[in-house]
Every structure is written in structure tokens, then in C-alpha cells.
Amino acid sequence: MSSSQQKRHIDLYTKEFYTACTLGGVVACGPTHSSVTPLDLVKCRLQVSPGLYKSNIQGMRDILSKEGFAKLFTGVGATFIGYSLQGAGKYGGYEYFKHFYSQTLCGGDATRIHNNRTSLYLLASATAEFIADIMLCPFEAIKVKQQTTIPSFCNNVWEGLSKTYKAEGLMSFYKGIAPLWCRQIPYTMCKFTSFERIVEYIYSKLPKKKSEMNPLQQISVSFVGGYLAGILCAAVSHPADVMVSKINNERVMGQSMMDASRAIYKRIGFVGLWNGLPVRIVMIGTLTSFQWLIYDSFKAYVGLPTSG
Template sequence: MSEKPSHKIQLYSNEFYSACTLGGIVACGPTHSSVAPLDLVKCRLQVNPTLYKSNVDGWKSIIRTEGFKKIFTGLGATFIGYSLQGAGKYGGYEFFKHFYTNSVVNPDLAKRHLTSVYLCASATAEFFADIMLCPFEAIKVRQQTTIPPFCNNVFQGLSKVYSLEGLAGFYKGIVPLWCRQIPYTMCKFTSFEEIVQAIYRRIPTPKEQLSSLSQISVSFLGGYLAGILCAVVSHPADVMVSKINSEKKEGESMIQSSKRIYKAIGFGGLWNGLLVRIVMVGTLTSFQWLIYDSFKVKVGLPTTG
């Protein structure tokens, strides 16, 4: 960590954005994949709250009835989908943060309203990132919420969805995905920026004089606190994504489907699995910032915040 790369990457150059995009892939693909067993139980409980008594009961039941390998159902779609999403989200955020600060509004005005810049940049980046994620999210949810699983692997899932529903089948959940992911990412990036800045203000030593390890530790703490907020903000939409992908009827519009599902589960049903998601998202978010900022330091870039 202490070794400095011989080649210095110029900020906001094509090489800078490429490095941030690669950092997003490294941060998101493996971390989301690591919690696939937890995500499996969460998604099934969102669709059927009476299916398992707890996470442990869910894993025991899956291993007993379906085999040990089945607790990793949806792993392939998760890894590919969230690697693509991470590329668009992190690389896009760095691009749009600089773009909005310098090209759309007066730079001096933008610096006085950085929170608005963070919100706009993260929302724009996530909008495009979700277009890449959506087909794989649709396959993942179908695999995880159907017993036996909808398909055995991501490639079989791609073929099956396309043969049954065409391209539209991959994007029938795009609106609820945007409703879940855009507020989540706006909260994730903006709260992270604000939290780490608040931490640095309370540390007597300026950030530039802190070691890389100290800065990355701040990123980890800020990421976990931001993750808790993200989980709460995005959870109702997360439930709806799972329900719509598994229960949307043919010919039914998104609004009709959402109304029917909400009538069936009620307001309380939108919060099924929240505690699990807080643990999962808090852990995910903290490790993503840890990995992303560690990667940036490794290639000679400053940490975020």
C-alpha cells in the first residue's frame, strides 16, 4: 500500500475514467457475489414471507431439499450483472460529478452546492448502469424465487427469457429497478461523501497528510454508515422488483402489476426482509468503498471524499 506507482494518472483524463470504471467492476462484482446465499433467502422471503423461519432455517431447508450448491443460485447472473453495473456506477459517477461541476453549472456555484452535484451525478450514473444490470437482475430474481430454479445458469436463463418473451422480457423490471437503485445510489454516494467529509473535519490531521491506510479506513467506516441509510431508502422498491419479476402477469402494465401486488402484501409487506438487507447492504457498501478506494490508491489516485 505504501508503494507509489511510477506512472501518475492525470485526474479526469480518459485513463482516469478507465481506472475508475475498472475499480467499480472490482468493487461490485465480487462483493455482490459473496452475499448470493443471503440474497437468495432474502428474495424468497420477499416473495413468500412464510417460506422460512430465518436465514439459517432457509439455508438448511435449501441444502436439505435442493442440495448444497443451490444456496449459490443466481451467482453467475449476480457476478456479471453487478460487474457491469459497478463499471457504469463508479466510472459514471466520477465522470458526471466532474461534468456537472464544470460544464453544466457555474463552477463556483457548484462548489457551494456540492450535495446537489453528488445527487445529480449519482442519479445519472445509476440510470445508465441499470440498463446494463437489468437483464441479469431479471434472470437472478427468477432463478432465486422459483422452486425449482427457472434455469440452471445465466446463459440458459438468457436463452430461455429471450425465447419466451423476447428482449422485452429482460427489461420488464427496469422501472422498479430504477426506483430501487437510483435512490439507493443517490443515498450511497451522497451520504458517503458527506460522512467522510464530516469525519475528516473532526480529525486534526489534514486528509492529505494521513496515510493511505488511514484514509481507506475512513472510507470503510463511511461506507458502512452510508449502507445502512441506503438499505432503508431502497428496500420497498427492492421488494417490488422481486415480486414483479416473479409474479407479473402477461399483458399487465407495470402500474397494474404494482397495484395488484401492493394490495396483496400491504404497506407492511414492503418491509419484509429489511433487517437482512441492512446487514447485507451495509456490509456490501462498506467493502465496495474499501475495495474501490484501495484500488484508486494502488493506481496512484486519491481516495474519494
């Protein structure tokens, strides 16, 4: 470790600590979600129209040949902005609420915190994601609508926001908030909790203690733990992900969320809720592993301990 890295230090649970974690969430989520926009584009289109492409590769080739290379990144602007905001709320919020619940529910007692750590992870991640999704939802709505209308109903995120607001009003941006919560909250609860416990397990099997490992070794553990956690949370949240895509694309103003969900489920059935799962496992596994890699690299850079 260089002398400059040794000098960097941020005290835990200070304003600087939460600011660094929030910024780390932005850096971890915005670029990673944006980088897999072509996969997300095919996934969303297959969720809405299962017979549109025979495979993910064929879907990307079809888009490339018929619509051009730029169209593979349809929705990238809304993705970057939305998931940067969501990353800020999710990672920064998780660190805040993990400490908050440790103090309020366990009185700061180390033994009680350790014995109840899984419940604290679940509660903190659920609270953080609930708030983060309020920031994400308008941009997720625009992204899904861009990706599932052919040709896309707008050329960029700002045009999409303007068109949707003029045509349907402010509340149209939140018509998918309930299914988004249903998708993202279980996803994040699984993502953070399984990550924490998987990383804990990995460290328990290694010959060195975490404190004896260098930052690169610790970040490698985070990467492996992140990928395994990503596979689990992709499966847990996929049915709700399908419903988010379909509701944002098909629900009409005035139709209740329950009525829209019932109509969609009646048409696609239980099997239809799993359309696009293989590509989402690849996408989410990759995303989650690189998010933890970037997040923990950022934390180590600014003088914070790695996660886990």
C-alpha cells in the first residue's frame, strides 16, 4: 500500500463516511447498469413480446442489423441517471440504516448485533431500497417505455420525461412504483444479506483473517461474493421484474395496479413470469459482482474498510 493510501482515513459513521458510501453507490451502480443496456434491452422486449427473438444473441444481432448500433443502447440515458440515484440511496442508505438499527434495536451491544446481524441486514437493505426506488421510478418508467416501443417513443430521456408528463401527468412516472418495490426490495434484501453472509463464510474458510489480508485480496473476496449473491437475487426478483416491464408498457391511466397485474397474469400465466430469466441471471450476476468490486475499491481508495 502506498504512503498516500495509508494517510487516507475516514472515521466510521460520520458525515464524511456516509457521503463516501453514497458517492461509492453512484460510481458502482450508474456505469455498471449502463454497460449492460443491450442485454437489458433484449430482456425487456422479450418480457413484453416472448416470441420477438429466439435468443439473446439473435436479439442483439437483429437490433444491430435492423436498427443500427446506437439502438443497442436504447434507454442508456435513463438507465444511467436512474441507477446512479438508486445506487446513492441504496448503498449510502444501507450503511446508514445498518448502523441506525444496530443502535436503536440492539442498543449498540456487539453480541446482540452479531446474533441478530441477518435481521439487521434485511431491515437496513429493505429501508434503503424503499427510498432509493422513489428516485429510480421515473427513470425506470422512461427506460422501459423507450426499450419496448419500436420505434422508441422518444430520442432521449429528457424528451421522454417531457412527452410523458404532457400526455399523462406527474403521477404516470410512478404507476410502476408498487411492482418496482416488489422487484427491488426483495432483490436488495437478498443482494446485501446474501453478500454479507457469503463473504463472512469465505473469510471463515481462508487461512488468513480479513485484517491480515491486503485490500486487493479483500476486494477479490467481495467480487466472488457479489457474483454468487447476484445469482440468488436475480431469481428471487425476476417475476416482479417481468411485471414492471409489462405494467410500464401496458397499463392505462385509470386502471388500478391490481387490475393491471391480474390482466397481465391471466394472459401470460405463471410460466410467463420467468421469461428472460437466463439473460437476467447473467446480467445481474455480472452487475452485482462488479458493483461490489467498484464499491469496495472506492471505499479502500478513500480510506474505508471493505465490506463484509
